[in-house]
Amino acid sequence: MSLSLRIFLIVGALCALAFVGRKIRKAQLKLIDGFTWFIFAVLLLLMSLFPDIVYFFARLVGIISPANLVFAVLIAVLLLIVFVQSIRISQAEVKIGELAEEVALRDERYNNLVQGDAAKNETDAGAKRQDVKSPADLTDQNGNGSRCGRGK
Amino acid sequence: MDAVTMKVLIIIPAYNEAGNIKRVVEELTAMYPQYDYVVVNDGSADETPKICRDNGFNLISLPINLGLSGAFRTGAKFAFRSGYDCALQYDGDGQHDPRFIRSMVEAMEREHADIVIGSRFVNAHKKFTARMAGNSIISAFIRMTTGAVIRDSTSGMRLYSRRILQWFAQYINYDPEPDTIAYLIRCGAKVEEIPVEMRERIAGESYFHIGSIIKYMMRVCSSILFMQWFRQRKQL
Numbered sequence: 001m002s003l004s005l006r007i008f009l010i011v012g013a014l015c016a017l018a019f020v021g022r023k024i025r026k027a028q029l030k031l032i033d034g035f036t037w038f039i040f041a042v043l044l045l046l047m048s049l050f051p052d053i054v055y056f057f058a059r060l061v062g063i064i065s066p067a068n069l070v071f072a073v074l075i076a077v078l079l080l081i082v083f084v085q086s087i088r089i090s091q092a093e094v095k096i097g098e099l100a101e102e103v104a105l106r107d108e109r110y111n112n113l114v115q116g117d118a119a120k121n122e123t124d125a126g127a128k129r130q131d132v133k134s135p136a137d138l139t140d141q142n143g144n145g146s147r148c149g150r151g152k
Numbered sequence: 153m154d155a156v157t158m159k160v161l162i163i164i165p166a167y168n169e170a171g172n173i174k175r176v177v178e179e180l181t182a183m184y185p186q187y188d189y190v191v192v193n194d195g196s197a198d199e200t201p202k203i204c205r206d207n208g209f210n211l212i213s214l215p216i217n218l219g220l221s222g223a224f225r226t227g228a229k230f231a232f233r234s235g236y237d238c239a240l241q242y243d244g245d246g247q248h249d250p251r252f253i254r255s256m257v258e259a260m261e262r263e264h265a266d267i268v269i270g271s272r273f274v275n276a277h278k279k280f281t282a283r284m285a286g287n288s289i290i291s292a293f294i295r296m297t298t299g300a301v302i303r304d305s306t307s308g309m310r311l312y313s314r315r316i317l318q319w320f321a322q323y324i325n326y327d328p329e330p331d332t333i334a335y336l337i338r339c340g341a342k343v344e345e346i347p348v349e350m351r352e353r354i355a356g357e358s359y360f361h362i363g364s365i366i367k368y369m370m371r372v373c374s375s376i377l378f379m380q381w382f383r384q385r386k387q388l
Contacts, residue, residue: 024382027323031331031379032371038378095216102215 001051001066009048009070013041036084040077047073160257161236162189163227165220166244170199176246177209183250187257190230191244194223221327228312228320239317241310241328248309252348256311259346266316266341266388267333269302270309270348282362286369290330293376298337303345305330315388316341325383331375338380340388 020037023029047054047070058066162180166173173191180189190210193201195217204211212226224241231239238260242248248270256268278284283306290305310328312320316336320326337343 021382024325024379025384027325027384031325031375031383034379034382035374038374098216 001048001054001070005067005070006048006051009044013044013048016041016044036081040081043073043077158237158257158261159235160187161227161231161234161239162187162242162253163224163231163239164189164191164242164244165194165223165227166191166196166200166204167194167217167220167223168196168198168200169244170196170203172246173200173209173244174203174207176244177204177207179246180242180250184253187253188236189242190227192223192227194218194220221329224328225320225326228317232314232317232321236314236317238311238313241308241312243308247350247352249349249351252309252346256309256346256348259344260311260313263342263344265344266313267336267343268311269304269307269333269343269345270311271304271307271345272348272350273303274345274347276347282365286365289369290372290376293373294330294334294337297376297380298334300337300343302330302333302343305333307348307350309348309350319386329372329375331372331380334376335380335383336388339386 016037020029020034020041024031024034051066054066054069058064058069061069063069063072162184164173164176164180169176177189177191180187188210190212191200191204193204193211193213195214201211201213203209204213212230214223214226218226228239238257240253240256242253252270256270259265260268272278278288287304287306291302294300294302294305308328310333320328326332333343
């Protein structure tokens with residue numbers, strides 16, 4: 001492993017740490033996601049500061065150039081991260097879908113309640129009517145768009 | 153001193169607790185009619201929300217499963233927006249004994265604490281199980297990084313003051329877990345431990361079944377040992 005590659009890895013690791021640190025300080029990254037990159041950076045630092053580890057494993061698996069082992073390890077780690085993230089994106093998409101469906105169904109039920117309330121007029125006393133009355137007023141003010149009222 | 157001067161909300165996150173929730177809420181309301189409570193249904197697949205509605209329990213129902221943090225945060229947001237002075241994190245599985253809630257609220261008033269932990273080990277000793285080993289490890293890490301002694305770090309029965317609730321409600325990375333306690337201690341939060349007893353759960357499955365303990369430990373320990381240092385230290 002050349003000195004320039006080692007310096008490159010150290011700089012890369014420090015950049016990763018600085019970036020993760022900034023995102024966490026600004027509360028834009030969950031701690032557990034930051035931890036993944038923290039481990040990644042530590043791995044880079046270990047390989048660049050103690051190249052003997054790389055030499056040992058390169059000999060063990062029969063790789064002539066230790067730098068190639070570094071690349072292989074990095075690719076493997078990145079693939080793992082991508083795989084985990086792909087699973088999480090799938091799950092997140094499913095959840096967003098469920099949320100959208102839920103909101104749509106609630107909108108539907110809400111509109112029906114509002115219309116039902118208008119039709120029933122003042123006859124229906126009790127808690128249910130009170131629940132519905134204020135949003136009904138709100139939709140009247142906003143015209144027909146029931147969605148406008150909900151966002152605010 | 154009477155504890156009714158503080159406006160208390162008991163937050164009960166419930167995930168698939170159909171077998172427990174009725175008993176838990178009824179026991180709670182019978183003992184503390186003066187405290188408000190809310191069940192946060194965490195997208196349960198079973199009858200939990202239906203049981204709550206049929207019995208007229210206070211319910212916030214999440215359409216999807218967010219996990220304990222998301223469920224608790226929902227309750228914390230509600231507590232903060234509704235002007236509560238403090239909120240109790242309380243299990244929906246019947247593990248927690250409501251007898252001890254009053255002394256926790258009183259401790260918060262008396263000591264002006266930010267967090268009161270219902271602790272199993274103020275007087276008693278830990279049994280030697282995998283969970284208790286995890287508990288000790290986390291306590292040791294908290295002591296290492298903050299200097300504070302928390303005997304029961306993984307107790308799920310915690311009372312949070314309003315200013316802590318505000319952070320829970322507004323920012324990410326505030327989970328109702330020991331790593332957040334460690335972070336808050338570093339921010340200057342005052343933590344008290346009050347002795348409580350806990351019971352074995354009677355029905356259903358816990359958030360932390362055996363398989364997820366290791367995952368839980370990884371998350372909490374990595375957070376306490378490494379990631380907390382990156383966080384901006386706010387002043388309470």
